[in-house]
Amino acid sequence: MSKIDEELQLLHQKIVLCVTPNSEDEIDIVLSWLSPTFQPQIPTLRIKQCLKVVFERSDERARFLIEQYYLTLIRTHFFSQFDAIVNWRDMVRLERLYLSKVEFILGAPVYWIQDEIVSFKRVLMNKNIEFKKRLHAKLEAHILDNDLDRFNQLYQWLAPAFDGQEIEFNAKMINLKVDQLSQELMKNNVDDRYLVMNTYNHFIKDFWSKFYKSLITEDDHELTAIIYQSFEKNYTKYKCDEFYTKIVPQFPASRKCLLELRSILNKDIKTVGAKVLENLYHGFVSRFLTSSLLTCEILYFYIKTVKCLKIIDPMGMCLRSLSKAVRKYLNSRPDLITTLVLGIFPLHHDERIKVACVSDGNSIHFQKLEQFAKEVGDFSLGPELPTALPWFHQPHLPRCTYDGNDELLKQYLNWVPEPPRIRLDVEEPEDNDVKYVPPADLIHVLLDTLESKRALVDDLLSVVSGKFIESEEYTLDSEWQKIMNILLNHLEATRKGAVTSEEDDLTHLNDVDIMLEDLKLSSRFRNQVAHKNNAYIGSFPHVKILSKLYWRHYQSLNGRLITSKRKWNDEMKPLVDNLTSIYEVLNVGRTLKFDTGSSSRVSFNMILNSGETKSFKVTMEQYLVISHFQSEANGEVGQERHGMTTMGNHSLPDRHHTLTSLHHLTSIPKTKLLTILSFWKQKGVVLEHPEGYFGIKDET
Amino acid sequence: MQSLQTQETERLVSDPVPGITAEPHDDNLRYFQVTIEGPQQSPYENGIFQLELFLPDDYPMEAPKVRFLTKIYHPNIDRLGRICLDVLKNNWSPALQIRTVLLSVQALLASPNPNDPLANDVAEEWIKHEDTAIAEAKQWTELYAKPTQSEPQPE
């Protein structure tokens, strides 16, 4: 006999003693009916009679004993069922079962049975994990569905059994809703402004106004403020996750989003803000500083990221660490300088190709480079940026037009390669004394990726010197003039010892100085020659006289100047001789060596025997080669050359040449001749005959 | 253009003379720390001699100033390390270079010239008792110019 059975037996005996006159049979019947397992549940007539008899004959004590008996019964029953109770409905059914008999006897539930049932719920919630889980899941589902009625039904049922945990539970429910709305409205949205506020309003309107009565006794402002912060927290989390997948790639469309993020981070920059920025730093390093990306791609993302960071990180906390990491990583890339030069400076497509070829830029991917260059040039950040970001207010013009802003690049070029202090980097000790000034524009940011600006200055000089030589004038166009000025200012500062002077800087300064001087003197010389020849200066050939040694940057990019061992044609020779003799008179002890290669240019009209005219502007050597194909009847030139007189006549045949005869006429090496001839073949001018000679493709 | 001393410094580094090193001082690029190995078959063999070389402002119109820091027993080098060498004095030419000057110094170690002395006592000994003088020079080399001795021994 179990202990409970003993207890029940004991109670039974006590009840028998208490109920007078003796009604042992009736008591037997009533007590066995009270058992939850008794069938049928609805009392028969006989049972009803017995109930009546027993309760009429019972005093307080007897009734108490019967209550105890009943409680022992249902408690035993409840615990025997305990593990089987998994759904809320299971418990509701039991609840109804336990109450039904009491209601039948007393007409209404009474406190003792209700207390008992509440304690059952409590035990369930505490001990029956499965039940609790399912119940919570149900509640959560109702919350998420905004199903107030069913939520309330469950919540009210559960409320008495909370046992002091209702605050925790309510918070959980609210967070659930917050998270749900955050996910629905904030995630993947980088276009909308005031997203936190809008989501919060949504929360209040659709959820809070209905539910708060169930969850809290009165609407509490402090609580809603905390809820608002939860939205901010979620927002921060989502936007950090999306930073490199959505925000950065979609910038500047994502600007509103960044502004919102910034306002959130600014509320607590020291902890939340710093943590976020640190994550962004690590995110960039792991995502972009990898060998699978091209240098221009890394720079492209870097620039985009910097633009974004400028908004959320005006103090440059993240940028500082990032620039160090990027510099460290990129300086192992041999194509860094080339990529920078190509990205920063306004070059034409063919100039780009030239720079890329010379600098062994095999890894240059032009399409991606274009993307990077475009990004560098895109300073348009919009007018509505707050005043806290002064550099965004400066009217940034398209790249490399630093109108009145030369100071920026100048400062930059004066930059001394010293690693910036890192706050986020744990290894380095903090140094609060040194105030970090974030680079003020993108050019700075990019140039900051260099360990030393030396190589960049080299490349810049190559490009600038090429511009000088190719220009029809003796000056640069205004855009390049500005770049030149910045370079000069930088070099000048070096000369004055304003910045640490490397020997190379002095050399560069010297080179630039002499290049400019050469141009000045060349221009003067051209005027003098034109004057002596009584020629109209505007139509007089441009002459540039270089101090060869100081134009090595030009030669490094464009190949050596070819100043000897080639022959002029009869058109060029008098001009060259004239220039040389005047120069020798003006500059005693000096003579000229003209470039017969590719830096000298000739433009001309080619009048074919068919009457068709084509215009070309080509290098001197290309011109010299083609000029020898002219018809024999070409006026004096023909006479002089061959000492015979032919009347000018268009219908006379063009000359044909073999490689050897051309070499004889020009002294251009045969391999070079082949290159030039193939140029003219490509232009559709020269035809290679199967017999091994070349002629003009002109015949109709 | 690079300055002359930069050219020379670079050449000294890129194309060093066997047995001679010359490094410019960090703070003063006109001041060089020089070491010269004692020439073979000379009393200074196996010795490493420290010298200082200073380019005067007028260089190359004026000869560089060279002085031994390591003590050395040599008729043309005195107790203060000063060197009696024509190219450092009257026979200087601006066409000479740091490397040629140092080569001359090395040659002086190989063939001392007691007839044009700077250290008179040493020269006298060298003329009178050459064997003793050479032994003395070897001993000094052993004492002061051993590679293991990290510190030079100026007077």
Next chain:
Amino acid sequence: MRIEVTGVSLVSTWAWDIPKDSSNAEHATIQPTEVEQEEEEQESDEDEEVCGICRNRYDATCPSCEYPGSGCPIVLGLCNHNFHVHCIKQWLSTETSRGLCPLCRQGFQLRTSALINKPHYEEFQKLLMSVRQHNIPMGGELDQDMMDDGFIR
């Protein structure tokens, strides 16, 4: 076919006009025999010769000049050693120079034939005179040939 040139843009370098000297004849005779092909990528290096004093190239400046060219000319020595005017003048003004060429230690003289030397004759004459005079008192040890080679005409 016929070509009408409409525009020319010429690029030239300048060079010192150093006449080929008889003693440089070997150099001159080599040239015609040079193989016709592919030689031009190694442009002649005659202009790469350097000043024996500052060791900068002739077409570069001496260490004290900013701009190469007319402002920093070179002179040709009779001994076939050429220098920046500023360099050799500075050397010849020192006592140690004794008027000698830094490279061959012969008395330094300008080549008379060279046009390039023309502007400098007078100055060099004065300079060499004064060096010579200065050196006479202590001249006992001086080489006799130096005295003979002094710039006196």
